[in-house]
Amino acid sequence: MKFVKITGDEAGHGLVLDDREAPVPGTGEVLLDVAGAGVNNADLLQVAGRYPAPPDAPDWPGLEVAGTVAGVGAGVVGVGVGDRVAALLSGGGYAERVAVPAAQLLPVPAGVDLLDAAALPEAACTVWSTLWSTELGAGLRPGEWLLVHGGSGGVGSFAVQAAHALGVHVVTTAGGADRAARCRELGADVVVDHRSEDFVAVVREATGGRGVDVVLDVVGAAYLARNLEALGTGGRLAVIGLQRGRRAELDLGTLLTKRARVLGTTLRSRPAGEKAAVVAGVARDLWPLVAAGAVRPVVAARMPLAEAGRAHDLLRSGQVFGKVVLVP
Template structure:
């Protein structure tokens, strides 16, 4: 099969087409003929040598795919050959075939294209676990999403609104802020010309926000403590501005805050299967009705994966970047 490999740690051009054996599906696994693969920030980190695959995972990048079931491994029974699916992978998505545990795959929502379906798993698994499971967002509460125009951000805005929350988002341009509002954000703050702490405290009458989803880190950590409401939950999923910061930790005590975080890729198959089951029950019906849907930015052919990585690193994208493997 054709696949994209990382020839050495470095810039986008280290991504190169290669030939690899087609993987064999193991116990309870399905083999997917990949039609499209999502591009995510962890792929960029892996390419630069800063995010090694977990033990036993493919060295090929790619954490989410859509396609059709090509074959069933021993014991696999959730899907039939030919079914259209999307799946979370621990690696190997930038290829024509990938094997995944059947519990980490979901039916592609009806009427969704392969391109759209490939944009679902990584962001929806991440947002559901971090905002709703770890962050415990409830109807009537408020959510602040940093990086609101990213794939994660656009997903978080839509899901939080669908489940009855007030949503605030930060983004780096007027165009990106407008996109956040169009998706349902009650307030979008251009962090280049406004202080998000002042903005959300003003919008909440000084109360602050109940849940903060942060992929920025750096000096946002201390500022999040000020922006959070008493009893607020801050969930860390990345550190685009750095993983070290000075902060007034007395705010954790005074406001009874929870600052937690997680990584998805190294978690167990069983854990990811549990998230998938909740998504199937609570979120997939919304997708089936197109009450929510992924925001699509650019689509590139597999051979031009390097261009997709350049696009992500430029930071001008709004929504998801996807590779066509057809």
């Protein structure tokens, strides 16, 4: 089968198409013919050597795919050859075929394009585990206020849609009038142009001075203090990215006064059992929204698998709204 091999060029131009034996599904696994593979910032970090694959995962990129079931391993029930599914992976999605635990599959609803469905699993699982899970995340509830940084990104665009559909008031940041308009179309109540507006001031005005209940942050250190300012009493700051730094000073007095919490999480390094629980939560709480059309995949571009390096360049440019999907 064809797959995308990392050759060591940090810019992503060292991603080349190569050949290897197709995987064989083990016990509890299924084999998928890949229709599309989602491209994520984590893939760029892996190519740059800053986010290595877990020991039990393939060493080439790809954390989510969609396709059809080509074979099933021992012990798999409820899944058959030809089924349309999306899958959360630990790695190896940039390929023509992947083997994945059956517990990490989500059925692709009839009204959703199979290729575009590849843009959903990683975002859905990240958003559910970070925002809605009461054990792992912020326990977001209907009627609360949510601030999403980067509403035009792959995770952000999913979070805005899902939160809106579940009765949450959504504020999001975006760069420029066009992106702001598209975020409103996805369901954002308030959009902050981070190039010219202060999101803390906008949040205060929108919430009548109370602040938001939850912040979903991909920025990291540069926004830590201001995120805390934007939180209301009992607020939760959920950090899932470090785009602008790892280290910052935290005012503990403000944290205590607001009775706030700071949560940090990653998805890829979780053991299989935890990932299965996350996928089950998505299937229960968020996937019905996809089936109903209330949440849709937001795909900026479809590109051939052989052009994975160019896809990384496009994502790195900051011009992508939603996701890029690679097509074997």
